[in-house]
Amino acid sequence: MRKQVASNKDYYEIAVDVTRNGMYLKIKGYWPSPSAVPDYLREL
Numbered sequence: 001m002r003k004q005v006a007s008n009k010d011y012y013e014i015a016v017d018v019t020r021n022g023m024y025l026k027i028k029g030y031w032p033s034p035s036a037v038p039d040y041l042r043e044l
Contacts, residue, residue: 006043011036014043 002024006014013026025044031037 006039008037008040012040 001019002015002017004013004015011028011031015024016022017024
């Protein structure tokens with residue numbers, strides 16, 4: 001079962017599935033600058 005662990009509604013979603021030992025990263029659209037996703041690396 002997937003569980004969302006982080007999200008920036010306009011740019012990305014991060015989810016994990018512990019039973020399948022998997023991580024899911026969904027990238028959405030164009031990131032205009034690093035300041036648009038300031039927490040991305042910390043959340044990843």
